[in-house]
Amino acid sequence: MSSQQPDSTTELEEQLVLLMRGLGTRSVLYQQNVGSSLGLHNNDFMSVDILREKGSLTAGEMAKITGLTTGSITALIDRLEKVGYVRRENDPHDRRKVIIVPEYENKEEVSDTYQPLYESMIKLASSYTKEELTLITQFLSKASAVIEEQTRHLSDSRSKTSS
Amino acid sequence: MSSQQPDSTTELEEQLVLLMRGLGTRSVLYQQNVGSSLGLHNNDFMSVDILREKGSLTAGEMAKITGLTTGSITALIDRLEKVGYVRRENDPHDRRKVIIVPEYENKEEVSDTYQPLYESMIKLASSYTKEELTLITQFLSKASAVIEEQTRHLSDSRSKTSS
Numbered sequence: 060m061s062s063q064q065p066d067s068t069t070e071l072e073e074q075l076v077l078l079m080r081g082l083g084t085r086s087v088l089y090q091q092n093v094g095s096s097l098g099l100h101n102n103d104f105m106s107v108d109i110l111r112e113k114g115s116l117t118a119g120e121m122a123k124i125t126g127l128t129t130g131s132i133t134a135l136i137d138r139l140e141k142v143g144y145v146r147r148e149n150d151p152h153d154r155r156k157v158i159i160v161p162e163y164e165n166k167e168e169v170s171d172t173y174q175p176l177y178e179s180m181i182k183l184a185s186s187y188t189k190e191e192l193t194l195i196t197q198f199l200s201k202a203s204a205v206i207e208e209q210t211r212h213l214s215d216s217r218s219k220t221s222s
Numbered sequence: 223m224s225s226q227q228p229d230s231t232t233e234l235e236e237q238l239v240l241l242m243r244g245l246g247t248r249s250v251l252y253q254q255n256v257g258s259s260l261g262l263h264n265n266d267f268m269s270v271d272i273l274r275e276k277g278s279l280t281a282g283e284m285a286k287i288t289g290l291t292t293g294s295i296t297a298l299i300d301r302l303e304k305v306g307y308v309r310r311e312n313d314p315h316d317r318r319k320v321i322i323v324p325e326y327e328n329k330e331e332v333s334d335t336y337q338p339l340y341e342s343m344i345k346l347a348s349s350y351t352k353e354e355l356t357l358i359t360q361f362l363s364k365a366s367a368v369i370e371e372q373t374r375h376l377s378d379s380r381s382k383t384s385s
C-alpha cells in the first residue's frame with residue numbers, strides 16, 4: 060500500500076482512514092499476543108491495560124470502558140488478582156467502593172515484552188525532523204481523541220438501549 | 223498532552239511513542255465496544271476482524287496471528303458461524319484444509335456501527351494539506367509494519383518455546 064502514490068487529496072484521505080483501521084487491527088493483535096506471551100487467559104491483558112492510562116477504576120467503570128459485561132470483568136479481575144497483576148482495594152475517597160489497582164507495570168516480564176516494540180518505535184521516530192514529529196504527534200493526539208469519543212458514543216448507546 | 227510543547231527532539235520522539243501506545247489502547251477498547259454493540263460474545267469480533275484484511279484463513283493460522291489457543295479459536299468460530307458472521311469452507315487450493323470465510327463485511331449492522339468513526343476520521347483527514355497527508359500516511363504505514371513485525375516476533379517466540 061505504501062508504494063502506491065495516490066494523486067488526489069480525496070484518495071489520500073481515504074488511504075489515511077484505511078491505514079488507521081489497519082493500525083487498529085494490528086494494535087489489537089499485538090496486544091493479544093502480549094497477553095499470550097505472558098501466559099494470560101485469552102484477552103485478559105488487553106482489557107486490563109486500560110488501567111495503565113486511567114489509573115484505578117471500579118469494576119463497573121472497567122465494564123463500561125471495555126465493553127465487557129460486569130460478569131466477564133469480575134472473572135477477569137479474579138484471574139489477574141491470582142497472578143498478581145492487579146489487586147482490589149477500598150477506594151480511599153469512597154469506602155463503599157472497591158477499585159482495581161494495576162500491579163503489572165513493575166513486573167519485569169511485562170516491561171521485557173514491550174521493550175522491543177518501544178525500541179523499534181523510537182527508531183522510527185528518530186528518522187523524522189522536529190517539524191515532522193510535531194505534525195505527526197498532533198495528528199496522533201487528535202486521532203486518539205476521535206477514537207475515544209466514538210468508543211464513548213458506542214458505550215453510551217448501549218446503556219440507553221439496556222435501561 | 224497535546225497542550226504540552228516539548229522543546230527537544232528526544233522529548234517529541236518519546237511523546238510519539240506514548241501516543242502510539244495510547245492509540246493502540248483506544249483501538250482495542252473501540253473494537254471491544256463494537257463487538258458488544260453487535261451483541262457478540264466478549265472479544266469475538268476483535269479476533270475475527272483480521273479476516274477483513276487477510277482474507278480467509280485456517281483456524282490454525284488464525285490462532286497463530288491472534289495469539290489465541292486453537293481451542294479458543296474453534297469455540298469462537300462456532301459462535302460466529304451460528305450468527306452468520308463467518309462460514310467454514312474447504313480450501314479450493316487444498317481440499318484437506320478448512321478455511322474460515324468472513325461474511326460480516328456485508329452485514330448492515332456492522333457497516334452502520336463503523337460509519338460514525340469513518341466519518342470522523344475523514345473529517346480529521348480533510349483538515350490537512352496534501353503534503354501533510356502524504357507525510358502522515360507514510361508514517362502510519364511504517365508504524366503498522368513495525369507493529370506487525372513485533373506481533374510476528376512474539377508469536378514466533380511462543381512457537382519456539384512450546385515446541
